[in-house]
Structures are given as structure tokens and as C-alpha cells.
Amino acid sequence: MRDISARSQHPQWLYNLIVTGREALLGWQTAGLPEPKGTKPRQDPATARLFQRDCATCHGGPGTAPASFALSLNPAAPPLSAIERPAAEILWLIRNGLKLSAMPAWEDHLSEAEMRALTGFVRALPGISPSEYRSLAGLRWSSPESTLRPGSGDTGPGDPVRGRRLTQGFGCRRCHLIPGLPGDPAPRIGPPLTEVAARGYLGGVLANQPGALAHWLRAPQHFSPGSAMPDLGLGPRQAADIAAFLLTVSGPGRKPTAPD
Structure with missing residues (x-):
């Protein structure tokens, strides 16, 4: 069924x-x-x-x-x-x-x-x-306070299985091609999220160090003002889980964490 x-x-x-x-x-x-x-x-x-x-x-x-x-x-x-x-x-x-x-x-x-x-x-x-x-x-933009303090908001390793569900639930596939996630084949605003783990910088401005992707997901426009990537209202744990999933599915030779 x-x-x-x-x-x-x-x-x-x-x-x-x-x-x-x-x-x-x-x-x-x-x-x-x-x-x-x-x-x-x-x-x-x-x-x-x-x-x-x-x-x-x-x-x-x-x-x-x-x-x-x-x-x-x-x-x-x-x-x-x-x-x-x-x-x-x-x-x-x-x-x-x-x-x-x-x-x-x-x-x-x-x-x-x-x-x-x-x-x-x-x-x-x-x-x-x-x-x-x-x-x-007439909109104003604000960044989550925790991303403004280096090291704050850290939650430890994320859960890629939960991150897969959150990646779908927060509509990431609307703007990005993501390995392992089906979606509308219409044109994308953002780049395909392949080989994220191998990138030197996120959004061209944030060094791709451990924990950086979760911080970027929480407040991309804090790190890159004017970015087309919006603030999705992610909490620290949600961002860590999504980051874990994206790093798992985008690395060379990796496979999606869970089936559809």
C-alpha cells in the first residue's frame, strides 16, 4: 500500500x-x-x-x-x-x-x-x-543570537536519519538538488548540495570547518548579507541534524542514510 x-x-x-x-x-x-x-x-x-x-x-x-x-x-x-x-x-x-x-x-x-x-x-x-x-x-531581518557568538549553540554530532526527515520538512528540496531526496525537477535557486563535505567555503564566505554548516543553516544572511538562502527558523539541534545528513549524502562515494 x-x-x-x-x-x-x-x-x-x-x-x-x-x-x-x-x-x-x-x-x-x-x-x-x-x-x-x-x-x-x-x-x-x-x-x-x-x-x-x-x-x-x-x-x-x-x-x-x-x-x-x-x-x-x-x-x-x-x-x-x-x-x-x-x-x-x-x-x-x-x-x-x-x-x-x-x-x-x-x-x-x-x-x-x-x-x-x-x-x-x-x-x-x-x-x-x-x-x-x-x-x-517593508521587512526586517534578524539573526539568531546564538550564531553571533563563536562556539555557542553547539550540540555535538547530529543525527543524519533525523536530519533527512528535517531536510524534507523544512523544504530544502524547493531550492536545492539533494542526493537521495526526490522533488520537483523545476529550476533551482540554490546550487546542488553535492560534495558539501569537500567544499572549502560555505556560501563562498564561511570556512567549512566542523560545525560550520550547522551555523550557516541557522543564519546564512548573517554570514553572507543579501544571500538568497533564507532564515528557516532552525534550532541548534535541527541544524546539526540537517548538517549531518547533508554531509553524509554529499561526500564522495556516500549513499543516502535512509530510503524513501
């Missing part, structure tokens, strides 16, 4: 089938539609705040994590900064939603002008930096 709980991932072949079918049907649904008026790329504070209120809850924004519950959606809502679509497709998805996903139909909840403004903002997202997004949306 197939496990239907949200704690269990679909096999990769099913993800591929879902995405292929979705894109084909969406293309058919919007074929021949002209570019809708009022949907040119835009980067204004009012629309950014609207996006943060109604869209970022599930999709997140540049350098900004979704709401905690949305990190565990299965399948997870994709980060829109990595996706470029025609305006007609974006507006159609906003207006009508998408069955068999968490994407709702917004037509009864937003005005036509708001839906068209959001379409333009989504079109502009790939060119908006994390710092620009926070400024537009």
Missing part, C-alpha cells in the same frame, strides 16, 4: 510525470491568449507588500522563507524567483489556482487590478535581490 501521508515523498518518476502533465495542460489552457494588459514587470512597494501577504506565505520571496507550515507542503510550493512564465500563464494561475496542489483560486479574493499587479511583480521577481525585496516589502 502506498503511503499517502505528507511526511513521505513521492518517487522522482511521479514528480516528473506531475510536472510534465501540468506544464502541457497549462500550455493548452492558455494557448493563444495575448499578453494581458497591466501585467508588465513591476517593482513597487504596494505590490510587494501584497505579494508578501498573499503569496510569500507559501512561495517565500527572495531571501525570505515561506510560513513554517508551508515548508512541509507536499508537494511544496516552488520559489517563484526561479521560474519565468508568460504573463498569460501567471495571471491564469493566480485567477484560477491549480488542482491537486495548494495553489488556490484568487479571483474571488483579489480585485482584477491586484491580480494583474501581482502578475507583473512575479515577472519581475527573478531580477529582484533579497535586499531589494526586503526593502520593497
Whole structure:
């Protein structure tokens, strides 16, 4: 019997089938539609705040994590900064939603002008930096205090088995290709997490010493301001477990710690 709980991932072949079918049907649904008026790329504070209120809850924004519950959606809502679509497709998805996903139909909840403004903002997202997004949306960023003190927050060796579950539960596969974890084959914002153990630096700025990956996972933008990697609200133990899993599956010749 197939496990239907949200704690269990679909096999990769099913993800591929879902995405292929979705894109084909969406293309058919919007074929021949002209570019809708009022949907040119835009980067204004009012629309950014609207996006943060109604869209970022599930999709997140540049350098900004979704709401905690949305990190565990299965399948997870994709980060829109990595996706470029025609305006007609974006507006159609906003207006009508998408069955068999968490994407709702917004037509009864937003005005036509708001839906068209959001379409333009989504079109502009790939060119908006994390710092620009926070400024537009009126967001402030803060780092967990424990990461600011060297050596604090240390929990000892992490548990890679528990880390595998947490890596899924915190939506890491939304932005990264991770060995042993299936997921949406859509374009990624972050680099593939292969050979992490062999890298000299994390994010190009933090020396990859013992314990460094857990600190990076807790507050990437503290170490690299403006990074597209958001603060996921990880506790010290959670970060240590995820780091243990990533180091286990990404080393040369290593295998995933646990099956799907």
C-alpha cells in the first residue's frame, strides 16, 4: 500500500510525470491568449507588500522563507524567483489556482487590478535581490543570537536519519538538488548540495570547518548579507541534524542514510 501521508515523498518518476502533465495542460489552457494588459514587470512597494501577504506565505520571496507550515507542503510550493512564465500563464494561475496542489483560486479574493499587479511583480521577481525585496516589502531581518557568538549553540554530532526527515520538512528540496531526496525537477535557486563535505567555503564566505554548516543553516544572511538562502527558523539541534545528513549524502562515494 502506498503511503499517502505528507511526511513521505513521492518517487522522482511521479514528480516528473506531475510536472510534465501540468506544464502541457497549462500550455493548452492558455494557448493563444495575448499578453494581458497591466501585467508588465513591476517593482513597487504596494505590490510587494501584497505579494508578501498573499503569496510569500507559501512561495517565500527572495531571501525570505515561506510560513513554517508551508515548508512541509507536499508537494511544496516552488520559489517563484526561479521560474519565468508568460504573463498569460501567471495571471491564469493566480485567477484560477491549480488542482491537486495548494495553489488556490484568487479571483474571488483579489480585485482584477491586484491580480494583474501581482502578475507583473512575479515577472519581475527573478531580477529582484533579497535586499531589494526586503526593502520593497517593508521587512526586517534578524539573526539568531546564538550564531553571533563563536562556539555557542553547539550540540555535538547530529543525527543524519533525523536530519533527512528535517531536510524534507523544512523544504530544502524547493531550492536545492539533494542526493537521495526526490522533488520537483523545476529550476533551482540554490546550487546542488553535492560534495558539501569537500567544499572549502560555505556560501563562498564561511570556512567549512566542523560545525560550520550547522551555523550557516541557522543564519546564512548573517554570514553572507543579501544571500538568497533564507532564515528557516532552525534550532541548534535541527541544524546539526540537517548538517549531518547533508554531509553524509554529499561526500564522495556516500549513499543516502535512509530510503524513501
